[in-house]
Amino acid sequence: MGRELGAVRAIAVRAPGTPGPASMERALAVTGCGLAGDMHADARSPRQVLLAGAPAYRSLGLPPHALRENLLLDVDTAAMASGTVLCIGAQVRLRLSFQCEACGGLDRHAPGLARAIGARRGILARVLAGGEIKLGDPVIVLEERLSAMPEDWRERVARVIEAVPPGQVIGYADLAHVAGVQSSYCRAFPRLLDRLGPAYAARAVPARAETQLPRWDGTGYHAQAEV
Numbered sequence: 394m395g396r397e398l399g400a401v402r403a404i405a406v407r408a409p410g411t412p413g414p415a416s417m418e419r420a421l422a423v424t425g426c427g428l429a430g431d432m433h434a435d436a437r438s439p440r441q442v443l444l445a446g447a448p449a450y451r452s453l454g455l456p457p458h459a460l461r462e463n464l465l466l467d468v469d470t471a472a473m474a475s476g477t478v479l480c481i482g483a484q485v486r487l488r489l490s491f492q493c494e495a496c497g498g499l500d501r502h503a504p505g506l507a508r509a510i511g512a513r514r515g516i517l518a519r520v521l522a523g524g525e526i527k528l529g530d531p532v533i534v535l536e537e538r539l540s541a542m543p544e545d546w547r548e549r550v551a552r553v554i555e556a557v558p559p560g561q562v563i564g565y566a567d568l569a570h571v572a573g574v575q576s577s578y579c580r581a582f583p584r585l586l587d588r589l590g591p592a593y594a595a596r597a598v599p600a601r602a603e604t605q606l607p608r609w610d611g612t613g614y615h616a617q618a619e620v
Contacts, residue, residue: 395480395533399467402447404528405458406431414458422485424523425616428463437611438519439490439542439549439573445515446470459506462515466532470516476541480533484524488619490517490573491542491549517573521619540618546574547585553614554589557596561609564600571611 405414409432420428427434427441434441445462448469449455464481470492477489495506495514543549549572557563563571565579579599586594598604 395535398479398532398534400532401464401481401526401528401530402467403457403462403465404526405463407461407463408432414461414463416457419525419527420463422481422487422520422523422526424520425619426523427520428526431463433463435570436616437567437571437614439571439615440493440517441520442487442518443493443515444470444473444487444489444518446513449510449513449515453506453510455506460510460515464526468532469513471513473516474541475544476539478521478535478537478539479518480535481526482524482530484522485520485526485530486522486535487518488521488539490519491544493517496575519615519619542573546572546578549573550582550585551589551593553611554593554596556614556617557609560606562596562598562604562606563609563611564598564602566600567608567610568597571614 404417404420406417406420406428407414408430423429423434425436442464443462444464444466445460446469447465447467473489475489475491479487481487492512493514493516495510550568553568553572554563565582566576569576569579582597586597
């Protein structure tokens with residue numbers, strides 16, 4: 394059981410190496426990975442699918458794909474919460490991760506867009522159950538709720554470190570990837586780790602750091618919260 398939120402108004406997939414998303418009438422969602430053929434499909438990432446809301450497009454008069462989303466929905470995504478589970482069409486289920494930051498790259502497509510869009514860029518999600526998504530498919534928010542991911546990137550980084558298996562470490566690049574932050578944030582990790590304390594600092598290391606401990610790449614981290 395659940396509550397209908399409208400329908401899928403547009404679908405786009407961005408293939409690796411292409412300048413932007415391409416409109417499609419249907420796409421294949423792959424369980425635990427993302428949309429088939431999309432550059433963000435990745436089992437270790439919480440940023441597999443980006444959902445944007447048609448209200449943001451209407452209020453700002455944006456051209457198609459300005460927010461670089463995969464799925465355009467009727468609903469205002471800024472009001473959606475992490476841990477919510479959406480059912481799209483007959484089979485696909487998505488777990489909402491966290492709101493997508495309005496990065497400066499949006500300004501290349503519409504000057505001033507990053508500032509204007511604020512918290513309405515869209516919400517990121519992972520694919521819990523795969524299947525075909527078609528234009529016009531109903532979008533239903535299910536009663537099922539999964540654990541929420543923090544909106545603050547620092548809290549997400551801390552949680553990933555806490556999940557590092559005993560006797561192992563995680564490299565900064567993998568830490569950023571699994572926590573869903575840009576690689577540029579790695580520069581801020583030493584200061585964050587210093588604030589979190591020695592127990593955290595001992596389990597996260599720079600890419601080229603010498604260590605005798607095996608490195609964990611975060612495989613399975615998100616799947617544990619989705620069963």
